[in-house]
Structures are given as structure tokens and as C-alpha cells.
Amino acid sequence: PKPTRLEDYQPPEFLIDRAELRFDLDAVETLVSAALEIRRNPAAKRGDGSLRLDGEQLELLEIALDDRALPPVEYVVDERTLVVQRVPDRFQLRTRVRIHPAANTALEGLYISGDMLCTQCEAEGFRRMTYFLDRPDVMARFAVTLVADATRYPVLLSNGNPIDQETLPGGRHLARWEDPFPKPSYLFALVAGDLARIEDSFTTASGREVALHLYMEPRNRDKCGHAMRSLKAAMRWDEEHYGREYDLDLFMIVAVSHFNMGAMENKGLNVFNAKYVLASPETATDQDFAGIASVVAHEYFHNWTGNRITCRDWFQLSLKEGFTVFRDQEFSADQGGRDVQRIADVRALRARQFPEDAGPMAHPVRPSSYIEINNFYTTTVYEKGAELVRMQARLLGPERFRAATDLYFQRHDGQAVTTEDFVRCMEDASGLDLTQFRRWYEQAGTPVLECTADWEAGQGTYRLEVRQHTDPTPGQPEKSPRHMPLALGLIGTDGRELPVQLAGEPAPIGPGTRVLELREARQVFEFVGLSERPVPSLLRGFSAPVKLRFPYSDEELTRLMAADPDGVARWNAAQQLAERVLLAMVVTPDTPPPQAFIDAFAAALGDQEADPALLAEVLALPSESYLGDQMQAVDVDGIHRAREALMVQVATALRADLLERYHALHRFEPVTDQAAASTDREPDLSPAAMGRRALKNLCLGYLMRAPDDAVLALCQRQYATAATMTDRIAGLRGLIRLRDTDQAELAEQALTDFYQRWSQDALVLDKWFAIQAQASAPGTLGRVKQLLRHANFSIGNPNRVRSLIGAFAAGNPVCFHAADGGGYRLLAEQVARLDPLNPQLASRLLHPLTQWRRHDASRQALMRAELEGLRARDGISPDLFEVLGKCLD
Numbered sequence: 001p002k003p004t005r006l007e008d009y010q011p012p013e014f015l016i017d018r019a020e021l022r023f024d025l026d027a028v029e030t031l032v033s034a035a036l037e038i039r040r041n042p043a044a045k046r047g048d049g050s051l052r053l054d055g056e057q058l059e060l061l062e063i064a065l066d067d068r069a070l071p072p073v074e075y076v077v078d079e080r081t082l083v084v085q086r087v088p089d090r091f092q093l094r095t096r097v098r099i100h101p102a103a104n105t106a107l108e109g110l111y112i113s114g115d116m117l118c119t120q121c122e123a124e125g126f127r128r129m130t131y132f133l134d135r136p137d138v139m140a141r142f143a144v145t146l147v148a149d150a151t152r153y154p155v156l157l158s159n160g161n162p163i164d165q166e167t168l169p170g171g172r173h174l175a176r177w178e179d180p181f182p183k184p185s186y187l188f189a190l191v192a193g194d195l196a197r198i199e200d201s202f203t204t205a206s207g208r209e210v211a212l213h214l215y216m217e218p219r220n221r222d223k224c225g226h227a228m229r230s231l232k233a234a235m236r237w238d239e240e241h242y243g244r245e246y247d248l249d250l251f252m253i254v255a256v257s258h259f260n261m262g263a264m265e266n267k268g269l270n271v272f273n274a275k276y277v278l279a280s281p282e283t284a285t286d287q288d289f290a291g292i293a294s295v296v297a298h299e300y301f302h303n304w305t306g307n308r309i310t311c312r313d314w315f316q317l318s319l320k321e322g323f324t325v326f327r328d329q330e331f332s333a334d335q336g337g338r339d340v341q342r343i344a345d346v347r348a349l350r351a352r353q354f355p356e357d358a359g360p361m362a363h364p365v366r367p368s369s370y371i372e373i374n375n376f377y378t379t380t381v382y383e384k385g386a387e388l389v390r391m392q393a394r395l396l397g398p399e400r401f402r403a404a405t406d407l408y409f410q411r412h413d414g415q416a417v418t419t420e421d422f423v424r425c426m427e428d429a430s431g432l433d434l435t436q437f438r439r440w441y442e443q444a445g446t447p448v449l450e451c452t453a454d455w456e457a458g459q460g461t462y463r464l465e466v467r468q469h470t471d472p473t474p475g476q477p478e479k480s481p482r483h484m485p486l487a488l489g490l491i492g493t494d495g496r497e498l499p500v501q502l503a504g505e506p507a508p509i510g511p512g513t514r515v516l517e518l519r520e521a522r523q524v525f526e527f528v529g530l531s532e533r534p535v536p537s538l539l540r541g542f543s544a545p546v547k548l549r550f551p552y553s554d555e556e557l558t559r560l561m562a563a564d565p566d567g568v569a570r571w572n573a574a575q576q577l578a579e580r581v582l583l584a585m586v587v588t589p590d591t592p593p594p595q596a597f598i599d600a601f602a603a604a605l606g607d608q609e610a611d612p613a614l615l616a617e618v619l620a621l622p623s624e625s626y627l628g629d630q631m632q633a634v635d636v637d638g639i640h641r642a643r644e645a646l647m648v649q650v651a652t653a654l655r656a657d658l659l660e661r662y663h664a665l666h667r668f669e670p671v672t673d674q675a676a677a678s679t680d681r682e683p684d685l686s687p688a689a690m691g692r693r694a695l696k697n698l699c700l701g702y703l704m705r706a707p708d709d710a711v712l713a714l715c716q717r718q719y720a721t722a723a724t725m726t727d728r729i730a731g732l733r734g735l736i737r738l739r740d741t742d743q744a745e746l747a748e749q750a751l752t753d754f755y756q757r758w759s760q761d762a763l764v765l766d767k768w769f770a771i772q773a774q775a776s777a778p779g780t781l782g783r784v785k786q787l788l789r790h791a792n793f794s795i796g797n798p799n800r801v802r803s804l805i806g807a808f809a810a811g812n813p814v815c816f817h818a819a820d821g822g823g824y825r826l827l828a829e830q831v832a833r834l835d836p837l838n839p840q841l842a843s844r845l846l847h848p849l850t851q852w853r854r855h856d857a858s859r860q861a862l863m864r865a866e867l868e869g870l871r872a873r874d875g876i877s878p879d880l881f882e883v884l885g886k887c888l889d
């Protein structure tokens with residue numbers, strides 16, 4: 001397969017103004033008729049006079065140009081294109097093709113999910129349904145007719161507004177939809193099925209009434225309330241924060257069970273992975289509820305950042321994804337807690353994006369080349385892209401950022417544009433020069449900020465030196481310094497904030513956060529007027545996506561952990577302190593943690609003033625994979641041992657404190673009566689209640705590291721009487737630790753009970769698979785193999801595949817990296833099995849193996865052998881080909 005390069009971009013030679021499509025729907029065989037109004041693009045270079053349309057896996061039945069059936073000599077069809085020779089400047093092209101939805105296991109284009117038919121077109125799925133100019137800078141008005149069996153598919157949906165319905169002979173029926181907004185083909189959608197609907201409505205700021213329809217399989221109709229509430233909250237938020245109103249009279253969401261991604265923002269007809277729609281307190285965790293709100297908002301926000309203004313080409317993907325992730329993060333921060341949301345986002349960035357940026361798959365936020373665009377729906381394009389927007393928002397400040405986004409919406413509405421167009425709006429509205437900032441879009445890799453400081457007591461001057469550098473990444477040996485905001489504060493001995501005044505500034509500036517701008521490889525900042533040596537609180541709010549190093553003493557970190565008013569910095573101090581203790585324990589296994597660490601932990605646990613949700617973050621140890629990233633060569637076993645040992649030591653030293661906090665928090669939960677299967681009141685789903693549960697279950701997690709009979713009983717009771725899935729799964733997670741111990745029976749009982757309760761609920765069953773795949777018990781690899789043969793495992797359902805194979809490979813370092821290579825073998829076998837069916841998913845699952853260079857020589861050899869084995873297979877997909885090439889060559 002050949003790469004596509006940004007530098008080769010050419011405007012489309014032809015445009016499609018209108019597309020009339022008719023789908024004669026059937027699971028086995030669907031006929032698609034298209035009538036396309038096409039004209040030559042005056043802004044493009046003239047080619048050889050022929051029209052080249054994209055089309056894959058289509059059986060062409062008819063073709064006519066301006067109502068004249070074309071003879072075979074006038075067109076050429078191959079596996080990827082239809083070329084019509086010598087076309088006029090303006091014409092209508094009609095085609096009719098046959099496709100096979102039930103045989104479509106890749107879940108791109110038209111496919112079946114259970115009994116329904118649905119589509120996924122981004123990035124290049126539309127070409128699997130009809131011949132088209134399947135590129136985002138070709139925007140057409142769509143009119144769609146859907147025809148199907150009225151009993152099997154009573155609901156027929158597409159984008160835009162419903163125009164008409166008819167009953168047809170032979171038990172069939174028809175629906176017509178028309179979308180008044182021109183859109184690229186990747187935003188097309190259709191859904192057909194026997195679906196239930198819940199309805200609501202939303203009145204826009206300008207007083208228009210929008211009907212909101214949420215569709216799902218009928219048995220799930222009582223699990224959609226949270227998604228609907230989230231949608232309405234997102235609609236209001238976008239009006240208030242960006243002045244963006246919804247633009248059609250109808251907004252629809254459909255929940256489907258088989259979906260490669262989280263959800264898809266098709267115009268007026270969002271199609272969602274059921275995981276991001278369906279929730280009840282008994283079946284979904286607090287994290288699931290938050291995930292639903294965030295994804296519903298994300299897809300809704302795309303209506304402006306993605307649909308009204310779309311991408312010129314797929315290299316610009318972050319234009320819509322980075323900005324939309326930033327918007328959904330800010331929405332979630334406003335709904336729950338700002339610090340806790342930011343910590344979750346930073347944790348995710350460090351866990352996934354930083355390793356990507358340091359590995360063979362590293363690429364800029366705006367990549368310059370790809371073989372398979374599906375491989376570029378990455379955490380770099382999404383989450384690092386969001387960080388780039390966040391930094392620009394910070395550099396501009398709230399008022400100027402709002403002016404800049406207003407300008408962006410006004411200037412580019414209805415267009416397909418680039419990240420450069422976005423940055424130019426930031427500049428034009430603010431007067432700032434972002435020339436240097438643009439490097440963030442072009443350079444891959446995570447910058448490192450090396451900071452040092454010295455103190456001149458006599459002068460009251462504190463000098464901070466910041467050096468920045470970025471290691472080479474594939475294809476980019478040299479990096480230049482980047483422009484970024486560095487937010488900081490200064491903390492005194494008593495934990496209070498000190499004034500932050502730079503030398504030369506006329507008047508003292510009060511205490512609090514200051515935002516400095518970095519541009520140079522080395523910069524020195526001199527703070528004056530200080531009465532004592534401060535502890536710097538650096539990178540507050542994680543103001544730039546960098547790795548910051550400062551030689552803090554343990555005492556200084558402890559001070560920040562106890563007192564930093566910036567929640568993110570407070571959390572980060574705790575992480576650094578724990579990281580230090582843990583890495584020492586990796587090197588010297590039997591080192592007890594310093595008493596100062598236990599004391600700091602105890603102080604935070606007993607802090608009654610702080611938000612419990614924040615404390616749950618502060619007291620959570622860094623993950624095994626994060627710790628691995630801090631080492632030259634990852635010591636998988638040493639890290640696991642150290643982390644477990646530290647948790648046991650905390651649990652032992654602070655048993656009474658943990659129990660006390662546990663009970664104090666558990667009291668808030670409803671009391672359940674198992675016999676009557678009822679609770680005395682509804683579970684509380686407010687952010688405050690979720691924060692309490694997070695801290696309580698953190699305590700339980702520690703306690704279950706050193707469980708005596710009383711703790712075991714408490715964990716069993718929580719599992720059995722939980723009113724929420726959050727508490728039930730926390731109980732189960734505690735009990736599953738007993739697998740392969742002499743109390744294994746308790747784990748097996750709970751797992752059997754969980755399965756029996758929830759075997760009919762696919763999303764809960766995903767949790768049952770995942771929790772077993774992530775258990776660090778020695779027998780896990782064998783169990784995962786058994787679960788692959790379980791009656792409820794299906795290679796055809798991406799959620800189930802992720803919950804078993806993905807959870808094991810990406811979420812269970814110690815078992816996946818078993819020294820004999822059994823984990824690697826299992827992943828490679830499953831990727832090989834999946835690749836012919838669903839290459840997009842196969843390529844994503846492979847990622848843990850691509851990090852092979854981070855491991856010891858023996859593991860490297862084993863991992864590499866599996867990767868080579870995959871590459872040697874006949875007929876691997878372009879998706880896999882690209883990833884294997886990057887990580888092996």
C-alpha cells in the first residue's frame with residue numbers, strides 16, 4: 001500500500017452539489033442507487049478530463065451519464081475506483097450497485113448490528129456503499145430514500161429532516177429524508193430497525209423548538225435518561241459558552257451494540273456505541289455515567305466543530321477532534337469538578353499519549369503522511385490536539401479566546417478548512433503572534449522542561465531556570481523550542497501562597513497563579529520581594545503537555561501535597577512522591593516506605609475539608625504502566641511487586657484510618673434489602689456522591705491488599721448489597737484478588753453470582769470479562785484463553801473483544817508480559833484472527849506489542865518475534881501493515 005501525503009494535497013477536480021440516494025435495504029443484499037449532480041471545480045487544476053470516484057467492494061449494476069447508459073468502453077472499474085472518461089463540465093451521474101451488509105465484518109459502510117442495519121462512514125466508509133468523491137472537502141446536499149421490510153425495519157432514519165413516508169406493496173415501506181446542510185460523505189448515516197424511542201425537546205436560546213429522539217433496542221428503553229439529560233445540558237452549554245445553537249428541528253441519537261468507535265457525529269443522526277448511551281445505577285459505574293455525558297456532549301459539539309466547519313483533508317483531523325475534545329473536557333469540568341476532571345484528563349494523557357509520543361507510532365498532531373487513516377484516530381490527534389487548543393485558550397485569555405472562536409465560526413461556516421485556518425483566527429482576533437506556537441502541530445514528541453532554582457536570601461530573590469528540549473521522534477531528528485504557557489505559584493513554609501512578582505515589574509502582584517510564556521531553549525525568571533525561600537508550584541492546571549522535572553526534596557513535595565491550592569499540582573506532587581518511593585522499592589525490593597510518606601498519606605486521608613473526589617486522586621498510586629514509562633527499561637515484575645507491596649504497607653499502617661473513612665463514606669449509600677431486591681432510596685448520582693464513592697472504594701482497594709476476616713466480610717457485604725454498579729464492581733474487584741489463593745472460593749462465588757445476575761446485559765457482561773482479564777492472579781492467562789471459548793465471547797463484537805483481549809493486553813502488564821511470552825502469543829494470535837474481519841480493531845489491539853523496545857532483551861526478542869510473525873502472514877490489512885512497518889523498521 002502507498003502512503004498519502006499532506007504535501008500532495010490538491011483541491012478536488014469535481015464537486016458534487018447534490019446527491020440523491022435510494023437504499024433498497026436488506027441484510028443480505030442491499031441495492032444503492034445514486035444520482036449525483038456533479039460539476040467541475042473552477043478552483044482546481046484541470047486534469048485529463050476524466051472523473052475518478054472512490055468505491056470499494058461494490059458490484060456495479062448500472063451507470064448512466066445525463067440519462068445515457070454508459071457503455072463499458074467509457075468507464076473503468078477496479079478495486080478502489082470508478083473512472084468515467086471524458087465527462088462534461090456539469091452533468092448528472094447515476095449509478096446502481098449491490099452491497100452485502102451481513103457480510104460486512106469491518107463495520108465500515110453499511111452493516112448489521114443484531115437485527116438492525118446501520119452505517120459508519122468516517123473516515124472512508126461511504127465508498128463501501130456507493131461510488132462517490134469520498135473526501136471531506138466535497139460537500140453535497142443529500143436527499144435519501146430508504147426502502148425496507150416494514151416489519152423487520154419499522155424505523156428508517158437518515159440525516160436532516162423527515163420529508164415523507166409511504167407504505168409499499170409486498171410488506172415494504174419507504175421513508176424520505178432531506179438534509180438542508182451541505183456535508184461531506186463521512187457525515188452521512190442511515191439506520192433501519194425495530195427500535196424503541198424516547199423523546200424530549202429543547203428550546204434554543206433564540207426560541208426554536210428542537211425535537212430530541214433517542215433510539216435503542218426496546219429492552220433498553222429505561223436506560224436512556226442520563227444520555228438525554230446530558231444532551232440537553234450540552235446543548236445549553238454550547239449556547240452559553242460558544243454562542244452555538246443547534247440548527248435543525250430534529251436531533252437523533254441511536255444506540256447500537258456493534259461499533260468500532262465510541263460514537264459518530266453524523267449530521268442530525270448521531271450513531272453511538274451503546275456503551276455511551278445506556279446506563280442505570282445498577283448497571284453502569286459512576287465512570288460510565290461520566291463517560292456518557294462526555295461522549296454525548298462531544299458528538300453534539302461536533303455539529304459546529306466538525307460538521308458546520310469540517311476538515312479540508314484527513315491530515316487536519318485534529319481541527320475537529322482536538323477542538324471538540326477540549327470542548328467536551330470543559331463541559332465535563334463544569335458539570336462535575338474542574339480539578340478532578342483535569343486530573344483525569346492529565347492521567348489519561350500521560351498513560352496513553354506520552355507513550356505514543358515516545359514510541360514508534362509518534363506523529364505530529366497534524367500528521368504529514370498515512371497509509372491507513374483509521375490508524376490516525378489517535379490520542380495524539382485527539383487528546384494532545386485538545387491540549388494545543390487549551391494552550392491557545394490560555395495564551396489568549398477567556399475574552400480573546402471567545403472572540404477568536406466567534407471569528408472562526410463566522411469566517412469558516414460551511415467550509416472545509418485546516419488547523420492553520422484555526423490558528424489564524426486565534427491570531428487575528430487577539431493580535432498575538434502564534435508563529436512559533438505552530439510548531440506544536442508539526443513536531444511530534446513530548447517536550448521536557450528541566451527546571452532548577454536558586455535563592456538569594458539577602459535579596460529575597462528566587463531565580464527559576466527553565467530549559468526545554470524534545471527527544472527525536474521517527475523522521476524528526478531535530479526539534480525547535482516551542483511556545484507554551486507555564487502556570488505557576490509560590491508556596492511558603494506555612495503552606496500559604498506567596499506573591500509572584502517578576503524583577504522589573506512596577507508593583508507587587510498579589511499571591512496566586514501566574515502564567516509565564518516559554519519560547520526559548522533556556523529562560524530564567526527572577527521573582528523578587530520574597531520573605532522566605534518558596535516552594536514553586538509548577539505547571540499548575542497542567543498548563544502545557546510536557547514532562548516537567550524539578551529537584552524537589554521529599555519535604556517540599558509533602559508540603560505541596562498537603563497545601564497546594566491548585567488541585568492538579570497537589571495531585572501531581574503526591575504522584576511524584578509516590579513515584580519516588582515506588583521506584584526505590586523496585587531497585588531495593590524490601591525497602592519500607594519512609595514514615596514521612598505514610599504520614600503525608602494519612603494526613604490527606606484525614607483531610608475533611610478537601611473534596612473526596614480530589615483525595616481519591618491524590619491517594620491513588622501511579623499506575624504500573626506510568627511507572628514503567630519512568631524507567632529506562634521497564635521492569636514489569638519489579639514494578640508490580642513494588643506497587644503491591646506499598647499498598648500492603650499503607651493498608652497495614654493505616655488500617656484504622658482507612659476503615660474509619662470507609663465507614664464514614666459508606667453511610668451515605670442507600671441500604672439494600674437483598675431478599676426484596678430493593679433499596680430504601682434511589683442512589684445519589686450527584687458529583688459529590690460520586691466523589692464519596694471514589695474515595696470509599698479507594699479505601700476498600702487498599703484494605704483488600706491486607707485483608708483480615710473483618711475486611712473480607714466488609715468487601716463481601718459491599719459486593720452483595722450494593723445499590724450501584726460502582727460499589728458492586730469495587731467489591732468484585734476486591735474479591736477477585738483472592739483468585740489463586742486459599743480463599744479463591746470467595747472470588748469464584750462472586751464471579752458466578754455476577755454472571756448469573758447480568759448474563760443478559762451485554763454491557764455489564766463486558767465488565768465481567770474485563771475484570772477477569774485484568775486480574776493479576778497467576779492463572780489469568782489460562783483463564784483468558786478459556787474465556788475466548790466462552791459462549792458469550794464473540795470476535796464480531798468490538799466491545800467484547802476490547803473487554804477481553806484489549807483489557808488483558810493493555811490493562812494487565814504483569815500477566816501480558818509473562819516472561820515466557822504467553823501473553824504476547826495470545827495477543828498476536830487474536831490480532832491475526834481479527835485482521836481479516838475487522839482490520840481497524842485489529843490494528844488498535846496490537847498497540848501494546850508495538851512498545852517492544854521499552855522492555856528487557858528477552859522480552860524484546862519474544863515481542864519482536866510475534867510482530868515479525870504477523871508481518872510474514874499473507875494478505876495482512878493496510879492497517880496492520882502500516883503499524884508493523886513503523887514499529888519494526
Ligand code: BAL
Pocket residue numbers: 122261262263264265298299302321
Ligand atoms: N469522529 C469520530 C468519532 C468522534 O471523534 O466523535
Ligand code: ZN
Pocket residue numbers: 298302320321324
Ligand atoms: Zn470527535
